[in-house]
Amino acid sequence: xxxxxxxxxxxxxxxxxxxxxxxxxxxxxxxxxxxxxxxxxxxxxxxxxxxxxxxxxxxxxxxxxxxxxxxxxxxxxxxxxxxxxxxxxxxxxxxxxxxxxxxxxxxxxxxxxxxxxxxxxxxxxxxxxxxxxxxxxxxxxxxxxxxxxxxxxxxxxxxxxxxxxxxxxxxxxxxxxxxxxxxxxxxxxxxxxxxxxxxxxxxxxxxxxxxxxxxxxxxxxxxxxxxxxxxxxxxxxxxxxxxxxxxxxxxxxxxxxxxxxxxxxxxxxxxxxxxxxxxxxxxxxxxxxxxxxxxxxxxxxxxxxxxxxxxxxxxxxxxxxxxxxxxxxxxxxxxxxxxxxxxxxxxxxxxxxxxxxxxxxxxxxxxxxxxxxxxxxxxxxxxxxxxxxxxxxxxxxxxxxxxxxxxxxxxxxxxxxxxxxxxxxxxxxxxxxxxxxxxxxxxxxxx
Amino acid sequence: xxxxxxxxxxxxxxxxxxxxxxxxxxxxxxxxxxxxxxxxxxxxxxxxxxxxxxxxxxxxxxxxxxxxxxxxxxxxxxxxxxxxxxxxxxxxxxxxxxxxxxxxxxxxxxxxxxxxxxxxxxxxxxxxxxxxxxxxxxxxxxxxxxxxxxxxxxxxxxxxxxxxxxxxxxxxxxxxxxxxxxxxxxxxxxxxxxxxxxxxxxxxxxxxxxxxxxxxxxxxxxxxxxxxxxxxxxxxxxxxxxxxxxxxxxxxxxxxxxxxxxxxxxxxxxxxxxxxxxxxxxxxxxxxxxxxxxxxxxxxxxxxxxxxxxxxxxxxxxxxxxxxxxxxxxxxxxxxxxxxxxxxxxxxxxxxxxxxxxxxxxxxxxxxxxxxxxxxxxxxxxxxxxxxxxxxxxxxxxxxxxxxxxxxxxxxxxxxxxxxxxxxxxxxxxxxxxxxxxxxxxxxxxxxxxxxxxxxxxxxxxxxxxxxxxxxxxxxxx
Numbered sequence: 001x002x003x004x005x006x007x008x009x010x011x012x013x014x015x016x017x018x019x020x021x022x023x024x025x026x027x028x029x030x031x032x033x034x035x036x037x038x039x040x041x042x043x044x045x046x047x048x049x050x051x052x053x054x055x056x057x058x059x060x061x062x063x064x065x066x067x068x069x070x071x072x073x074x075x076x077x078x079x080x081x082x083x084x085x086x087x088x089x090x091x092x093x094x095x096x097x098x099x100x101x102x103x104x105x106x107x108x109x110x111x112x113x114x115x116x117x118x119x120x121x122x123x124x125x126x127x128x129x130x131x132x133x134x135x136x137x138x139x140x141x142x143x144x145x146x147x148x149x150x151x152x153x154x155x156x157x158x159x160x161x162x163x164x165x166x167x168x169x170x171x172x173x174x175x176x177x178x179x180x181x182x183x184x185x186x187x188x189x190x191x192x193x194x195x196x197x198x199x200x201x202x203x204x205x206x207x208x209x210x211x212x213x214x215x216x217x218x219x220x221x222x223x224x225x226x227x228x229x230x231x232x233x234x235x236x237x238x239x240x241x242x243x244x245x246x247x248x249x250x251x252x253x254x255x256x257x258x259x260x261x262x263x264x265x266x267x268x269x270x271x272x273x274x275x276x277x278x279x280x281x282x283x284x285x286x287x288x289x290x291x292x293x294x295x296x297x298x299x300x301x302x303x304x305x306x307x308x309x310x311x312x313x314x315x316x317x318x319x320x321x322x323x324x325x326x327x328x329x330x331x332x333x334x335x336x337x338x339x340x341x342x343x344x345x346x347x348x349x350x351x352x353x354x355x356x357x358x359x360x361x362x363x364x365x366x367x368x369x370x371x372x373x374x375x376x377x378x379x380x381x382x383x384x385x386x387x388x389x390x391x392x393x394x395x396x397x398x399x400x401x402x403x404x405x406x407x408x409x410x411x412x413x414x415x416x417x418x419x420x421x422x423x424x425x426x427x428x429x430x431x432x433x434x435x436x437x438x439x440x441x442x443x444x445x446x447x
Numbered sequence: 448x449x450x451x452x453x454x455x456x457x458x459x460x461x462x463x464x465x466x467x468x469x470x471x472x473x474x475x476x477x478x479x480x481x482x483x484x485x486x487x488x489x490x491x492x493x494x495x496x497x498x499x500x501x502x503x504x505x506x507x508x509x510x511x512x513x514x515x516x517x518x519x520x521x522x523x524x525x526x527x528x529x530x531x532x533x534x535x536x537x538x539x540x541x542x543x544x545x546x547x548x549x550x551x552x553x554x555x556x557x558x559x560x561x562x563x564x565x566x567x568x569x570x571x572x573x574x575x576x577x578x579x580x581x582x583x584x585x586x587x588x589x590x591x592x593x594x595x596x597x598x599x600x601x602x603x604x605x606x607x608x609x610x611x612x613x614x615x616x617x618x619x620x621x622x623x624x625x626x627x628x629x630x631x632x633x634x635x636x637x638x639x640x641x642x643x644x645x646x647x648x649x650x651x652x653x654x655x656x657x658x659x660x661x662x663x664x665x666x667x668x669x670x671x672x673x674x675x676x677x678x679x680x681x682x683x684x685x686x687x688x689x690x691x692x693x694x695x696x697x698x699x700x701x702x703x704x705x706x707x708x709x710x711x712x713x714x715x716x717x718x719x720x721x722x723x724x725x726x727x728x729x730x731x732x733x734x735x736x737x738x739x740x741x742x743x744x745x746x747x748x749x750x751x752x753x754x755x756x757x758x759x760x761x762x763x764x765x766x767x768x769x770x771x772x773x774x775x776x777x778x779x780x781x782x783x784x785x786x787x788x789x790x791x792x793x794x795x796x797x798x799x800x801x802x803x804x805x806x807x808x809x810x811x812x813x814x815x816x817x818x819x820x821x822x823x824x825x826x827x828x829x830x831x832x833x834x835x836x837x838x839x840x841x842x843x844x845x846x847x848x849x850x851x852x853x854x855x856x857x858x859x860x861x862x863x864x865x866x867x868x869x870x871x872x873x874x875x876x877x878x879x880x881x882x883x884x885x886x887x888x889x890x891x892x893x894x895x896x897x898x899x900x901x902x903x904x905x906x907x908x909x910x911x912x913x914x915x916x917x918x919x920x921x922x923x924x925x
Contacts, residue, residue, distance in 0.1 A: 034901075038900055040712045040714060044507075044533075044536075045539075046712075052496065052512070065489070067491070068490070070493040070495070071494055071496065071513040072495060088567050092489060093575070122530040251588060253589070253625065328480075371867060373631055378838045380841065401840070403847070403923050405925050408925075442847075442923050442924075445842065445845035447840050447841055
């Protein structure tokens, strides 16, 4: 059930009224209607739908904050929610650092809902999965993947008069085509399901899988590397969580703490966050209803900014950039609509052509943080790793483990594609493919 | 609850489902966090809804709703059947369920002190005192102490006649100290990393952690790590503490024995498994001292329950016996591929998720030696404690894990402290190099195991003890 603005407003007004014994109150009401079809071994094995509402109430008594959340919106449940939030606020010691709730500020809206995506049916998702399966069968491969469509609304009201409502849709698909010794992948994300062509994704994944047959192991070491967009996006995601977080910055838990206005990456690297860019999945306000500002983190290699939410900005005397998660959020602000500037190369193949010897990586798998200050990650390559010799793919490789500093990698980018692609696991990242001069591979797998 | 479930099942059957099950789940949870002496979070959550799974023409459909009444039950069941019919358009082969005798029963996990009845201010006081001790060490930049409590009430019914109600209470907590310098960040946690130690049980389990008494050492070690040397890069003997062994079991035995992974159901996301059926009963997974069971009956396990989300009773089964790979975690659907009965491993994160094969409590059985004797009998090596980072390939073979802290072992004694320890290996080679498991066995909870799309976070447990491994590559650098 997707809640309209008036339905959301009605619930918010009730909650603000029910908790009016508090000094300040904030209500966040969200609704979700989503469907997901998963396929494996050329058949659909999971096909699910969710229809839900969620309400989050923050009650502030003095400098004491209680948060209660639930998913029932009848009057009795809302009353219980309000009494719980108030009760747990009153039982706490005062927190002198609490900065209060945000006041009314700039209001931004953006159209982000696609009627086609809203109406997309389970049958249509199944047919999309069938197109990927057809692509696999025509090549003697097997198809795996997922196809999701859905809509979400978010509404935020507080006792300072803030009211925000946003409705957005999203469709994403992931296809993997494989046989016993090779696999290839293709993925797509868009606000409009019309942009997703499952047959085409199947063909791209199939091409990659066929290139990957009979992979050979290569000795781990430092190689030039061409990273496709999903791999670049994973590196940027770790920067988003571990480095561009204003709380980490202030607490000196990020390299940014001592590097503001200095060159931390190559001059060809620019990374920013923009919740109002409709080429991503737009998000006009944050979890406290504050308008998301565009924040340029890296401008031609120089660190320029990190993101803040109301609490962190208040505590450290900074300007709120509108990047709060819904309360309670002790983790701090995180950017969620990231973009990385492209370069001059017309295609990934052009990056490959410039290399005498190197490795082409399609995606990373199971990447994790090893060392936060230099943003050292370890993970595996997946679904297409190739040796490049004399400007072309010479042979497929078995998957490699890497252990690599993101700062070092993005300081050694020699070329980027002009085209960028939207991807990302936990936050959205629109990034180019890149050619990195040196990348550390520290192990090899049988996979 | 029962009337809504019966209505959902009747509607699904009438709409053409050959089998259907319905779950109503109510989860109440509490999360508290003190950071640097201030209350950073007090959150009380309540989550309630209905999920219906329908099998039509050999294909699955699932629909869920946060509205729980007979009208929404009709809608969810009708939707689940419609989705199942859509699934049948692209069917690899019809789903066959292994037989399961329908059970009518109820189950409640044991606890002494109802953790939700303990006043919030009492809980905050405990966390504040622990936090104060963490900050007693000069140089601690960030001090965090946390508590989390869950009460999950489920009702499950199936068209085969099962009706099961369960109440599972879990409690947990932890703390961490972070120390920083201009070029380094070091963190120490207790009793498990990422502030996450959860077991089935009541508030008594939080009191047993004795956070206050252990806090000062956590703070002092975080600060000491800033000036400790890096873990050397070499190949050597390592001894892992019980918490890191729990993580090692989780990633390199728990996940690869999930039979849905083996069948490729997670191939496009979480990955597959090297433990293919041809290896069952014949493959040397580890040395003879490696015995691993999946035990959903373990006391205090975060993966302990009465029945799984298909109504299959909790079981204890060997996955690895005397080092030989002998068993999988299965569901009714996947067990039928092996001509077996389900091992009872199907669980869903909530009412809004379809059940998947999940670890229960994957336990490495203890040896006879104390941890102290294990270290004392090691001439040269490195002792590593508490997970810091983890990564493993999509077959669950090539892994690289990091821990928060390590010490050199020299002549059976812990000497030099190291920071940033890592070790890497290939799963069966690593477990075959295990030459001793200690007897300091206890239950560790992992309440954030991720799997599936949409990702489902699951509470799983690991009984583990310290263990020793030979010829391991350590100190991998980026």
